[in-house]
Amino acid sequence: MTANGSHDRSAEPGDLTGRLDELRDALREAIQEEPAPDGVGVAAILAEARAEDPPSRTTGRRTRPAPVATGAPRPWEGLIGPDRHAACLRAARDGDRRALDVLVAELTPLVWHVARGNSVGKEAAEDVVQTVWLALLRHLDRLVEPRALVGWLITTTRREAQRSRRAGRAQLPLSQEVAEQLTSEEWLPEPQALMEDRDRMLWAAFVQLPQRCQELLRLTVLAGRVEYRSVADALNMPRGSIGPTRGRCLRTLRDRLEGEEGWR
Amino acid sequence: MTEPPAQPKDDAEPEARHAEFTQLYDEEHTRLLRIAAMMAPNLDGEGAAHDAFVRLWRRWDTVHTSKRAWLVRTMCNLIIDQARSLERPGELTDELTGWQRGTYRVLVQRQRDPEHWQELSDTLRAIGKLPEQLRTALVLRFWEISDDETAEVLGCDRATVRKYVSTARARVAEVVGNPERRFAARPGRRGRGNDHDR
Numbered sequence: 442m443t444a445n446g447s448h449d450r451s452a453e454p455g456d457l458t459g460r461l462d463e464l465r466d467a468l469r470e471a472i473q474e475e476p477a478p479d480g481v482g483v484a485a486i487l488a489e490a491r492a493e494d495p496p497s498r499t500t501g502r503r504t505r506p507a508p509v510a511t512g513a514p515r516p517w518e519g520l521i522g523p524d525r526h527a528a529c530l531r532a533a534r535d536g537d538r539r540a541l542d543v544l545v546a547e548l549t550p551l552v553w554h555v556a557r558g559n560s561v562g563k564e565a566a567e568d569v570v571q572t573v574w575l576a577l578l579r580h581l582d583r584l585v586e587p588r589a590l591v592g593w594l595i596t597t598t599r600r601e602a603q604r605s606r607r608a609g610r611a612q613l614p615l616s617q618e619v620a621e622q623l624t625s626e627e628w629l630p631e632p633q634a635l636m637e638d639r640d641r642m643l644w645a646a647f648v649q650l651p652q653r654c655q656e657l658l659r660l661t662v663l664a665g666r667v668e669y670r671s672v673a674d675a676l677n678m679p680r681g682s683i684g685p686t687r688g689r690c691l692r693t694l695r696d697r698l699e700g701e702e703g704w705r
Numbered sequence: 706m707t708e709p710p711a712q713p714k715d716d717a718e719p720e721a722r723h724a725e726f727t728q729l730y731d732e733e734h735t736r737l738l739r740i741a742a743m744m745a746p747n748l749d750g751e752g753a754a755h756d757a758f759v760r761l762w763r764r765w766d767t768v769h770t771s772k773r774a775w776l777v778r779t780m781c782n783l784i785i786d787q788a789r790s791l792e793r794p795g796e797l798t799d800e801l802t803g804w805q806r807g808t809y810r811v812l813v814q815r816q817r818d819p820e821h822w823q824e825l826s827d828t829l830r831a832i833g834k835l836p837e838q839l840r841t842a843l844v845l846r847f848w849e850i851s852d853d854e855t856a857e858v859l860g861c862d863r864a865t866v867r868k869y870v871s872t873a874r875a876r877v878a879e880v881v882g883n884p885e886r887r888f889a890a891r892p893g894r895r896g897r898g899n900d901h902d903r
Contacts, residue, residue: 457878464825465847472742474735482734483727486755490762596755603749 487589527587534581545574555598569601646697654690726762733773736848737780743844745784753783774854781841831880835873842869
Protein backbone atom coordinates (compact mmCIF):
# COMPACT_ATOMS: atom_id res chain seq x y z
CA MET A 442 0.00 0.00 0.00
CA THR A 443 1.51 3.27 -0.98
CA ALA A 444 1.36 6.23 1.30
CA ASN A 445 -0.99 8.31 -0.75
CA GLY A 446 -3.98 7.57 -2.48
CA SER A 447 -4.88 4.11 -3.61
CA HIS A 448 -7.96 4.38 -1.44
CA ASP A 449 -10.33 7.24 -1.67
CA ARG A 450 -10.81 8.50 1.81
CA SER A 451 -13.60 10.87 1.03
CA ALA A 452 -16.15 8.26 1.95
CA GLU A 453 -18.29 8.91 4.96
CA PRO A 454 -16.59 8.42 8.30
CA GLY A 455 -18.42 5.26 9.19
CA ASP A 456 -17.25 3.52 6.07
CA LEU A 457 -16.22 0.24 7.52
CA THR A 458 -15.52 -1.58 4.31
CA GLY A 459 -12.81 0.83 3.30
CA ARG A 460 -11.23 0.57 6.67
CA LEU A 461 -11.29 -3.16 6.70
CA ASP A 462 -9.72 -3.19 3.26
CA GLU A 463 -6.91 -1.04 4.52
CA LEU A 464 -6.50 -3.19 7.55
CA ARG A 465 -6.25 -6.20 5.29
CA ASP A 466 -3.60 -4.51 3.20
CA ALA A 467 -1.63 -3.62 6.28
CA LEU A 468 -1.79 -7.12 7.64
CA ARG A 469 -0.85 -8.57 4.28
CA GLU A 470 2.16 -6.40 4.31
CA ALA A 471 3.03 -7.26 7.88
CA ILE A 472 2.62 -10.99 7.37
CA GLN A 473 3.82 -11.77 3.91
CA GLU A 474 3.57 -14.88 1.84
CA GLU A 475 6.61 -17.07 1.85
CA PRO A 476 8.50 -16.19 -1.31
CA ALA A 477 9.19 -19.86 -1.97
CA PRO A 478 7.69 -23.10 -0.69
CA ASP A 479 8.70 -23.43 2.92
CA GLY A 480 10.28 -26.86 2.99
CA VAL A 481 11.81 -26.33 6.37
CA GLY A 482 8.45 -25.48 7.89
CA VAL A 483 6.92 -28.66 6.55
CA ALA A 484 9.91 -30.72 7.64
CA ALA A 485 9.68 -29.31 11.12
CA ILE A 486 6.01 -30.20 11.34
CA LEU A 487 6.54 -33.72 10.12
CA ALA A 488 9.44 -34.19 12.49
CA GLU A 489 7.41 -32.96 15.39
CA ALA A 490 4.35 -34.99 14.54
CA ARG A 491 6.45 -38.11 14.36
CA ALA A 492 8.48 -37.29 17.42
CA GLU A 493 5.29 -37.46 19.42
CA ASP A 494 4.30 -40.85 18.14
CA PRO A 495 3.34 -43.45 20.66
CA PRO A 496 6.60 -44.89 21.96
CA SER A 497 5.80 -48.38 20.79
CA ARG A 498 6.26 -47.36 17.19
CA THR A 499 9.48 -45.53 17.55
CA THR A 500 11.38 -46.26 20.69
CA GLY A 501 10.01 -49.58 21.83
CA ARG A 502 13.03 -51.72 21.77
CA ARG A 503 15.70 -49.20 22.43
CA THR A 504 18.38 -49.38 25.00
CA ARG A 505 21.38 -47.20 24.64
CA PRO A 506 24.07 -49.08 22.70
CA ALA A 507 27.64 -49.33 23.75
CA PRO A 508 29.91 -46.50 22.67
CA VAL A 509 31.53 -46.84 19.29
CA ALA A 510 35.28 -47.11 19.18
CA THR A 511 37.07 -44.03 17.90
CA GLY A 512 38.61 -45.88 15.02
CA ALA A 513 35.26 -46.94 13.59
CA PRO A 514 34.25 -45.79 10.10
CA ARG A 515 32.52 -42.47 9.72
CA PRO A 516 29.43 -43.08 7.62
CA TRP A 517 28.73 -39.39 7.16
CA GLU A 518 32.02 -38.70 5.48
CA GLY A 519 31.65 -37.38 1.98
CA LEU A 520 27.98 -36.58 2.41
CA ILE A 521 26.55 -33.09 2.50
CA GLY A 522 23.37 -31.37 3.62
CA PRO A 523 20.44 -33.31 5.01
CA ASP A 524 22.03 -36.63 4.09
CA ARG A 525 25.08 -35.83 6.10
CA HIS A 526 23.01 -34.75 9.08
CA ALA A 527 20.85 -37.82 8.79
CA ALA A 528 23.91 -40.06 8.71
CA CYS A 529 25.35 -38.29 11.73
CA LEU A 530 22.11 -38.59 13.58
CA ARG A 531 21.87 -42.30 12.93
CA ALA A 532 25.45 -42.81 14.00
CA ALA A 533 24.92 -40.72 17.12
CA ARG A 534 21.94 -42.82 17.92
CA ASP A 535 24.12 -45.86 17.76
CA GLY A 536 26.38 -44.32 20.32
CA ASP A 537 28.96 -42.60 18.12
CA ARG A 538 30.03 -39.53 20.00
CA ARG A 539 32.01 -38.12 17.12
CA ALA A 540 28.86 -37.93 15.04
CA LEU A 541 27.19 -35.83 17.66
CA ASP A 542 30.20 -33.56 17.79
CA VAL A 543 29.96 -33.07 14.07
CA LEU A 544 26.32 -32.12 14.34
CA VAL A 545 26.94 -29.72 17.18
CA ALA A 546 29.85 -28.12 15.40
CA GLU A 547 28.08 -27.72 12.10
CA LEU A 548 24.62 -26.80 13.21
CA THR A 549 25.28 -24.60 16.21
CA PRO A 550 25.55 -21.49 14.03
CA LEU A 551 22.10 -22.22 12.69
CA VAL A 552 20.63 -22.71 16.14
CA TRP A 553 22.36 -19.58 17.31
CA HIS A 554 20.92 -17.49 14.50
CA VAL A 555 17.44 -18.78 15.02
CA ALA A 556 17.69 -17.95 18.69
CA ARG A 557 19.00 -14.48 18.01
CA GLY A 558 16.39 -13.98 15.34
CA ASN A 559 13.74 -14.53 17.94
CA SER A 560 15.02 -11.43 19.71
CA VAL A 561 16.70 -13.20 22.52
CA GLY A 562 19.65 -11.42 24.04
CA LYS A 563 23.15 -12.74 23.65
CA GLU A 564 23.47 -14.52 26.95
CA ALA A 565 19.98 -15.90 26.77
CA ALA A 566 20.73 -17.15 23.27
CA GLU A 567 23.67 -19.12 24.60
CA ASP A 568 21.38 -20.77 27.09
CA VAL A 569 18.89 -21.50 24.36
CA VAL A 570 21.57 -23.18 22.26
CA GLN A 571 22.56 -25.36 25.20
CA THR A 572 19.02 -26.32 25.96
CA VAL A 573 18.32 -27.22 22.36
CA TRP A 574 21.27 -29.58 22.13
CA LEU A 575 20.30 -31.18 25.39
CA ALA A 576 16.81 -31.61 24.04
CA LEU A 577 18.25 -33.27 20.97
CA LEU A 578 20.15 -35.70 23.15
CA ARG A 579 16.97 -36.56 24.96
CA HIS A 580 15.04 -36.94 21.73
CA LEU A 581 17.73 -38.70 19.81
CA ASP A 582 15.78 -41.93 19.67
CA ARG A 583 12.53 -40.32 18.86
CA LEU A 584 13.44 -38.36 15.76
CA VAL A 585 12.13 -40.80 13.24
CA GLU A 586 12.95 -38.60 10.28
CA PRO A 587 16.67 -37.95 10.49
CA ARG A 588 16.54 -35.85 7.36
CA ALA A 589 14.19 -33.47 9.13
CA LEU A 590 16.73 -32.78 11.83
CA VAL A 591 17.30 -29.20 10.80
CA GLY A 592 13.59 -28.50 10.84
CA TRP A 593 13.30 -30.04 14.24
CA LEU A 594 16.18 -27.94 15.51
CA ILE A 595 14.64 -24.77 14.17
CA THR A 596 11.28 -25.45 15.72
CA THR A 597 12.76 -26.41 19.03
CA THR A 598 14.98 -23.36 19.05
CA ARG A 599 12.14 -21.04 18.20
CA ARG A 600 10.04 -22.39 21.01
CA GLU A 601 12.84 -22.38 23.49
CA ALA A 602 13.65 -18.81 22.53
CA GLN A 603 10.07 -17.75 23.01
CA ARG A 604 9.92 -19.51 26.32
CA SER A 605 13.12 -17.90 27.41
CA ARG A 606 11.87 -14.49 26.38
CA ARG A 607 8.67 -14.90 28.32
CA ALA A 608 10.52 -16.21 31.33
CA GLY A 609 13.02 -13.38 31.12
CA ARG A 610 10.25 -10.87 31.17
CA ALA A 611 8.45 -12.52 34.02
CA GLN A 612 11.54 -12.65 36.15
CA LEU A 613 11.95 -8.91 36.39
CA PRO A 614 10.67 -7.91 39.77
CA LEU A 615 8.23 -5.09 39.19
CA SER A 616 9.95 -2.59 41.37
CA GLN A 617 9.12 1.02 41.00
CA GLU A 618 12.15 1.66 38.84
CA VAL A 619 11.37 -1.20 36.58
CA ALA A 620 7.76 -0.15 36.31
CA GLU A 621 8.82 3.31 35.24
CA GLN A 622 11.16 1.95 32.66
CA LEU A 623 8.68 -0.48 31.28
CA THR A 624 6.13 2.20 30.99
CA SER A 625 8.14 4.58 28.93
CA GLU A 626 9.28 1.81 26.65
CA GLU A 627 6.29 -0.32 26.25
CA TRP A 628 2.99 1.16 27.13
CA LEU A 629 3.04 4.67 25.88
CA PRO A 630 1.35 4.69 22.54
CA GLU A 631 3.70 5.49 19.74
CA PRO A 632 4.82 9.07 20.06
CA GLN A 633 3.41 9.73 16.65
CA ALA A 634 -0.02 8.81 17.81
CA LEU A 635 0.12 11.82 20.06
CA MET A 636 -0.26 13.92 16.98
CA GLU A 637 -3.95 13.66 17.39
CA ASP A 638 -4.63 16.95 19.08
CA ARG A 639 -6.74 15.48 21.73
CA ASP A 640 -4.26 12.82 22.57
CA ARG A 641 -1.50 15.33 22.69
CA MET A 642 -3.36 17.43 25.18
CA LEU A 643 -4.26 14.43 27.20
CA TRP A 644 -0.72 13.21 27.39
CA ALA A 645 0.60 16.67 28.08
CA ALA A 646 -1.68 16.89 31.06
CA PHE A 647 -0.88 13.36 32.02
CA VAL A 648 2.85 13.86 32.27
CA GLN A 649 2.30 16.81 34.56
CA LEU A 650 0.66 14.58 37.07
CA PRO A 651 2.76 13.45 39.98
CA GLN A 652 4.88 10.47 39.07
CA ARG A 653 2.95 8.28 41.43
CA CYS A 654 -0.34 9.20 39.82
CA GLN A 655 1.00 8.49 36.37
CA GLU A 656 2.12 5.08 37.36
CA LEU A 657 -1.09 4.25 39.03
CA LEU A 658 -3.12 5.34 36.06
CA ARG A 659 -0.93 3.46 33.67
CA LEU A 660 -1.33 0.35 35.67
CA THR A 661 -5.03 0.62 36.29
CA VAL A 662 -6.40 2.40 33.26
CA LEU A 663 -4.08 1.89 30.35
CA ALA A 664 -3.10 -1.65 30.97
CA GLY A 665 -6.65 -2.60 31.74
CA ARG A 666 -7.77 -5.91 33.10
CA VAL A 667 -5.36 -5.87 35.96
CA GLU A 668 -6.31 -6.78 39.40
CA TYR A 669 -5.95 -4.08 41.96
CA ARG A 670 -4.13 -6.50 44.16
CA SER A 671 -1.26 -6.79 41.72
CA VAL A 672 -1.21 -3.05 41.26
CA ALA A 673 -1.07 -2.58 45.00
CA ASP A 674 1.87 -4.95 45.16
CA ALA A 675 3.62 -3.28 42.31
CA LEU A 676 3.26 0.18 43.73
CA ASN A 677 3.70 -0.85 47.27
CA MET A 678 0.41 0.68 48.30
CA PRO A 679 -2.36 -0.64 50.49
CA ARG A 680 -4.89 -2.26 48.27
CA GLY A 681 -7.82 -0.32 49.64
CA SER A 682 -6.31 2.99 48.68
CA ILE A 683 -5.86 2.17 45.01
CA GLY A 684 -9.44 2.98 44.08
CA PRO A 685 -9.67 6.33 45.84
CA THR A 686 -6.20 7.38 44.72
CA ARG A 687 -7.05 6.46 41.19
CA GLY A 688 -10.18 8.57 41.39
CA ARG A 689 -8.19 11.47 42.71
CA CYS A 690 -5.64 11.18 39.96
CA LEU A 691 -8.30 11.07 37.29
CA ARG A 692 -9.97 14.13 38.75
CA THR A 693 -6.69 16.01 38.74
CA LEU A 694 -6.16 15.01 35.15
CA ARG A 695 -9.61 16.19 34.20
CA ASP A 696 -9.11 19.52 35.97
CA ARG A 697 -5.90 20.10 34.11
CA LEU A 698 -7.48 19.24 30.81
CA GLU A 699 -10.42 21.49 31.37
CA GLY A 700 -8.01 24.32 32.01
CA GLU A 701 -6.59 23.76 28.53
CA GLU A 702 -7.80 25.74 25.57
CA GLY A 703 -9.60 23.78 22.92
CA TRP A 704 -10.34 20.69 24.90
CA ARG A 705 -13.56 19.21 23.55
CA MET B 706 -17.32 -46.40 12.87
CA THR B 707 -14.29 -48.52 12.24
CA GLU B 708 -11.14 -47.83 14.11
CA PRO B 709 -9.44 -45.08 12.09
CA PRO B 710 -5.71 -45.26 11.61
CA ALA B 711 -4.51 -42.55 13.94
CA GLN B 712 -1.26 -42.07 12.15
CA PRO B 713 -0.30 -41.91 8.51
CA LYS B 714 1.01 -45.31 7.59
CA ASP B 715 4.66 -45.56 6.93
CA ASP B 716 5.02 -47.20 3.58
CA ALA B 717 1.64 -46.97 1.88
CA GLU B 718 1.38 -44.09 -0.56
CA PRO B 719 3.34 -41.75 1.72
CA GLU B 720 4.47 -39.69 -1.21
CA ALA B 721 1.01 -38.61 -2.23
CA ARG B 722 0.02 -37.78 1.30
CA HIS B 723 3.20 -35.86 1.74
CA ALA B 724 2.65 -33.85 -1.38
CA GLU B 725 -0.91 -33.08 -0.40
CA PHE B 726 0.14 -31.92 3.01
CA THR B 727 2.95 -29.80 1.65
CA GLN B 728 0.61 -28.17 -0.80
CA LEU B 729 -1.92 -27.41 1.90
CA TYR B 730 0.81 -25.95 4.02
CA ASP B 731 2.12 -23.74 1.27
CA GLU B 732 -1.34 -22.53 0.42
CA GLU B 733 -2.72 -21.97 3.85
CA HIS B 734 0.09 -21.26 6.25
CA THR B 735 0.25 -17.54 5.64
CA ARG B 736 -3.50 -17.25 5.77
CA LEU B 737 -3.53 -18.96 9.14
CA LEU B 738 -0.92 -16.57 10.46
CA ARG B 739 -3.00 -13.64 9.29
CA ILE B 740 -6.14 -15.04 10.82
CA ALA B 741 -4.31 -15.54 14.09
CA ALA B 742 -2.88 -12.05 13.97
CA MET B 743 -6.34 -10.65 13.71
CA MET B 744 -8.00 -12.93 16.20
CA ALA B 745 -5.42 -12.23 18.85
CA PRO B 746 -2.51 -10.02 17.90
CA ASN B 747 -1.03 -10.36 21.34
CA LEU B 748 -0.74 -14.14 21.34
CA ASP B 749 1.58 -16.60 19.69
CA GLY B 750 -0.21 -17.17 16.41
CA GLU B 751 2.82 -18.73 14.82
CA GLY B 752 2.98 -21.37 17.50
CA ALA B 753 -0.73 -22.04 17.27
CA ALA B 754 -0.57 -22.43 13.51
CA HIS B 755 2.38 -24.74 13.77
CA ASP B 756 0.67 -26.91 16.36
CA ALA B 757 -2.48 -27.04 14.30
CA PHE B 758 -0.49 -28.36 11.34
CA VAL B 759 1.23 -30.93 13.52
CA ARG B 760 -2.09 -32.17 14.79
CA LEU B 761 -3.58 -32.23 11.35
CA TRP B 762 -0.73 -34.34 10.05
CA ARG B 763 -1.18 -36.82 12.82
CA ARG B 764 -4.86 -37.15 12.00
CA TRP B 765 -4.54 -36.71 8.28
CA ASP B 766 -6.51 -39.83 7.38
CA THR B 767 -9.31 -39.17 9.80
CA VAL B 768 -10.15 -35.64 8.75
CA HIS B 769 -12.65 -36.15 6.00
CA THR B 770 -14.30 -32.77 5.91
CA SER B 771 -12.54 -29.64 4.78
CA LYS B 772 -8.99 -29.87 6.04
CA ARG B 773 -8.68 -26.16 5.98
CA ALA B 774 -11.69 -25.73 8.21
CA TRP B 775 -10.25 -28.32 10.53
CA LEU B 776 -6.97 -26.42 10.67
CA VAL B 777 -8.65 -23.13 11.36
CA ARG B 778 -10.83 -24.56 14.07
CA THR B 779 -7.92 -26.26 15.75
CA MET B 780 -5.83 -23.14 15.60
CA CYS B 781 -8.61 -21.00 17.01
CA ASN B 782 -9.00 -23.43 19.87
CA LEU B 783 -5.28 -23.30 20.55
CA ILE B 784 -5.43 -19.53 20.57
CA ILE B 785 -8.28 -19.62 23.01
CA ASP B 786 -6.24 -21.93 25.22
CA GLN B 787 -3.40 -19.45 25.10
CA ALA B 788 -5.72 -16.61 25.97
CA ARG B 789 -7.09 -18.54 28.92
CA SER B 790 -3.70 -19.18 30.36
CA LEU B 791 -2.98 -15.47 30.06
CA GLU B 792 -6.24 -14.60 31.69
CA ARG B 793 -5.06 -15.62 35.11
CA PRO B 794 -1.47 -14.59 34.97
CA GLY B 795 0.85 -15.60 37.72
CA GLU B 796 2.92 -12.57 36.99
CA LEU B 797 1.87 -9.05 36.65
CA THR B 798 4.47 -8.15 34.08
CA ASP B 799 3.47 -10.49 31.32
CA GLU B 800 -0.09 -9.39 31.42
CA LEU B 801 0.72 -5.75 31.44
CA THR B 802 3.25 -5.73 28.69
CA GLY B 803 1.64 -8.31 26.49
CA TRP B 804 -1.86 -7.06 26.59
CA GLN B 805 -1.34 -3.46 25.89
CA ARG B 806 1.48 -3.73 23.46
CA GLY B 807 0.23 -6.71 21.56
CA THR B 808 -2.44 -4.96 19.64
CA TYR B 809 0.07 -2.61 18.18
CA ARG B 810 2.76 -4.99 17.22
CA VAL B 811 1.49 -6.25 13.94
CA LEU B 812 0.77 -2.95 12.35
CA VAL B 813 3.36 -0.79 13.89
CA GLN B 814 6.20 -1.81 11.64
CA ARG B 815 5.06 -0.47 8.38
CA GLN B 816 2.43 2.12 8.94
CA ARG B 817 4.22 5.41 8.79
CA ASP B 818 1.33 7.80 8.90
CA PRO B 819 0.48 7.97 12.59
CA GLU B 820 -3.09 8.99 12.23
CA HIS B 821 -3.77 6.25 9.80
CA TRP B 822 -1.93 3.80 11.95
CA GLN B 823 -4.01 4.79 14.91
CA GLU B 824 -7.17 4.14 12.96
CA LEU B 825 -6.07 0.70 11.93
CA SER B 826 -5.04 -0.16 15.45
CA ASP B 827 -8.41 0.98 16.70
CA THR B 828 -10.15 -1.18 14.17
CA LEU B 829 -8.02 -4.14 15.06
CA ARG B 830 -8.71 -3.59 18.71
CA ALA B 831 -12.43 -3.29 18.14
CA ILE B 832 -12.38 -6.62 16.34
CA GLY B 833 -10.41 -8.13 19.18
CA LYS B 834 -13.07 -7.12 21.62
CA LEU B 835 -15.90 -8.87 19.83
CA PRO B 836 -17.34 -11.99 21.37
CA GLU B 837 -15.65 -15.15 20.17
CA GLN B 838 -18.26 -16.28 17.63
CA LEU B 839 -18.67 -12.90 16.04
CA ARG B 840 -14.99 -12.31 15.85
CA THR B 841 -14.27 -15.69 14.30
CA ALA B 842 -16.98 -15.22 11.71
CA LEU B 843 -15.75 -11.78 10.79
CA VAL B 844 -12.08 -12.67 10.65
CA LEU B 845 -12.64 -15.78 8.56
CA ARG B 846 -14.78 -13.89 6.08
CA PHE B 847 -12.08 -11.28 6.03
CA TRP B 848 -9.46 -13.82 4.97
CA GLU B 849 -11.67 -15.43 2.40
CA ILE B 850 -12.68 -18.59 4.14
CA SER B 851 -15.99 -19.67 2.65
CA ASP B 852 -19.15 -19.43 4.70
CA ASP B 853 -19.52 -23.19 4.53
CA GLU B 854 -16.14 -23.71 6.07
CA THR B 855 -16.74 -21.04 8.65
CA ALA B 856 -19.94 -22.82 9.54
CA GLU B 857 -17.88 -25.94 10.06
CA VAL B 858 -15.44 -24.09 12.23
CA LEU B 859 -18.15 -22.59 14.38
CA GLY B 860 -20.43 -25.57 14.36
CA CYS B 861 -23.43 -23.66 13.09
CA ASP B 862 -25.17 -23.24 9.75
CA ARG B 863 -24.47 -20.84 6.95
CA ALA B 864 -27.28 -18.49 7.73
CA THR B 865 -25.96 -18.09 11.22
CA VAL B 866 -22.51 -17.32 9.88
CA ARG B 867 -23.97 -14.54 7.77
CA LYS B 868 -25.81 -13.19 10.74
CA TYR B 869 -22.66 -13.28 12.85
CA VAL B 870 -20.69 -11.44 10.21
CA SER B 871 -23.18 -8.66 9.85
CA THR B 872 -23.61 -8.30 13.59
CA ALA B 873 -19.86 -8.19 13.99
CA ARG B 874 -19.50 -5.53 11.31
CA ALA B 875 -22.22 -3.47 12.89
CA ARG B 876 -20.51 -3.62 16.24
CA VAL B 877 -17.12 -2.71 14.89
CA ALA B 878 -18.61 0.13 12.92
CA GLU B 879 -20.28 1.34 16.07
CA VAL B 880 -16.93 1.71 17.76
CA VAL B 881 -14.58 2.81 15.04
CA GLY B 882 -17.11 4.42 12.77
CA ASN B 883 -18.40 6.74 15.39
CA PRO B 884 -17.81 10.23 14.01
CA GLU B 885 -17.40 11.74 17.42
CA ARG B 886 -14.67 9.37 18.38
CA ARG B 887 -12.93 9.84 15.12
CA PHE B 888 -12.75 13.62 15.17
CA ALA B 889 -14.32 13.59 11.77
CA ALA B 890 -15.85 17.00 12.33
CA ARG B 891 -12.64 18.56 11.16
CA PRO B 892 -12.64 18.56 7.40
CA GLY B 893 -9.40 17.99 5.63
CA ARG B 894 -7.94 15.75 8.27
CA ARG B 895 -8.90 12.68 6.43
CA GLY B 896 -6.54 13.18 3.53
CA ARG B 897 -3.84 10.73 4.26
CA GLY B 898 -0.19 11.38 4.71
CA ASN B 899 0.25 14.45 2.60
CA ASP B 900 -1.43 17.20 4.53
CA HIS B 901 -0.04 16.76 7.96
CA ASP B 902 1.06 19.79 9.76
CA ARG B 903 4.37 18.15 10.40
